[in-house]
Amino acid sequence: MLRRRFHPYARIRRVLFAIIFFLLNAHIFFHFLHSDPDPAADTSTAALWDYNPYATVPRIHGVGRVYIAANHWISAKVLKPYWINGLLLLIQQLGPENVFVSIYENGSWDDTPAMLRELDEILGRMGVARRVLIEAITHQEQVAELVAQGDDKPGWVMTSRGKKELRRIPVLAKLRNRLLEPLEELQKQGKAGFDRILFLNDVVFTAQDVVTLLKTRSGNYTAACSIDFNKPQYYYDTFAIRDSKGREAPAQRFPFFAGGESRNAMMNGDPVPVKSCWNGMVAFDAAPFLRKQDPLRFRGVDDSLAVSHVEGSECCLIHADNARYGWHSNERSGVWINPLVRVGYNFPAYHYQRLHMYGWSEYMISIPVRIGTSLLGLPWRKKRVMDRVERWKKEQPGRDEPGDFCLVDEMHVLVENGWKHV
Structure with missing residues (x-):
């Protein structure tokens, strides 16, 4: 009887499929073994947002003056009690005289504007220097603007839907830059002596979270970020985060990164070196934003590049610009994620x-994540995107994009109720 002969590659494929099958099942097993807790069952965290305007709060030293900036849009669910009380408690610890608060909101249809007006009054009673700007322009009004195909209006590009549409990223960059308008006025008045600029997303955080972030590496950073979560075990901001080699994080579960110094630091609970991050909260060295010539500001990629279906987050590009044109010193260098500071877009x-950071379940789930990303060779090289960038450069001499590691094969446009991939 003839024996059936197996090709050696077939055996390798079977082994690989078996390993992948095991990893998938292990992933599911640990997910259900350590299912999401019921937040209502734990009341121990309530005091973290217990704000008392008459309380005497010990001051935090070694942070300096902080310019706090925040954009809000339909944020009511997280504003009370988490965001607003977290901010007020932070100001108590830093000292009202040591902060400036810049908030910009536009077009929310929930209670966000009313809550921010109330916050503005509280900040006034605390003696906090601030600008809380609330405008009524909505996404619907922005996208209703008609632009003829022959026009070259910045931010509008021809899309696959056969019409010119308003790009999301330049709009977001403009909104973030509006937060910095008071900084420019303070500079003119000679009052812009800030050490840090702190950007806060609409996330759940505590005052201690922010203080821990501000003290990352004893203050030795150009930027330090938290990690943000939209679901209990899955980090959110994949668009802005890049490891120390400029690669995307291939997994949304711990330890997030592919092999290398970023993943090693994450596994050890040490500050994680990265090329870019944002992830809910980010503290910058203020110096690059305060330069008299070409101060650091947010931007999007050029429309002429974006039209080829290439996009990059303004929150990543600002790190690329800072690395290329920014000011650095031995005392403040590098972009880092503080893995001990984790925030959420919901409670x-x-x-x-907060309960399970660096617990046994996190280390266990890291096993299939680490093996899986290694077996699949993730993250894969973005050849299609890089080819488009090279063609764009050749079309016109002198074109350059220092944030090429930020780029992805996507196009984002504004729509009436938010934004959309096209």
């Missing part, structure tokens, strides 16, 4: 991370 996500 269940924040609560889960």
Whole structure:
């Protein structure tokens, strides 16, 4: 009887499929073994947002003056009590005289404007220097603007839907830059002596989270970020985060990064070196934003590049610009993620991370994540995107994009109720 002969590659394929099958099942097993906790069952965290305007709060030293900036849009669910009380408690610890608060909101259809007006009054009673700017322009009004195909209006590009549409990223960059308008006025008045610029997303955080972030590496950073979670075990901001080699993080579960110094630091709970991050909260060295010539500001990629279906986050590009044109010193260098600072876009996500950060379940789930990303060779090289960038450069001499590691094969446009991939 003839024996059936197996090709050696077939055996290798079977082994690989078996390993992948095991990893998938292990992933599911640990997910259900350590399911999301019920936040209502734990009341121990309530005091973290217990703001008392008459309380005497010990001051935090070694941070300096902080310019706090925040954009809000439909944020009511997280503003009370988490965001607003977290901010007020932070100001108590830093000292009202040591902060400036810049908030910009536009077009929300929930209670966000009313809550921010109330916050403005509280900040006034605390003696906090601030600008809380609330405008009524909506996404619908922005996208209703008609632009003829022959026009070259910045931010509008021809899309696959056969019409010119308003790009999301330049709009976001403009909104973030509006937060810095008071900084420019303070500079003119000679009052812009800030050490840090702190950007806060609409996330659940505590005052201690922010203080820990501000003190990352004893203040030795050009930027330091938290990690943000929209679901209890899955980090959110994949668009802005890049490891120390400029690669995307291939997994949304711990330890997030592919092999190398970024993943090693994450596994050890040490500050994680990266090329870019944002992830809910980010503290910058203020110096590059305060330069008299070409101060650091947010931007999007050029429309002529974006039209080829290439996009990059303004929150990543600012790190690229800072690395290329920014000011650095031995005392403040590098972009880092503080893995001990984790925030959430809702309380269940924040609560889960607070309870289980660097617990046994996180280390166990890291096993299939690490093996899986290694077996699949993730993250894969973005050849299609890089080819488009090279063609764009050749079309016109002198073109350059220092944030090429930020770029992805996507196009984002504004729509009436938010934004959309096209």
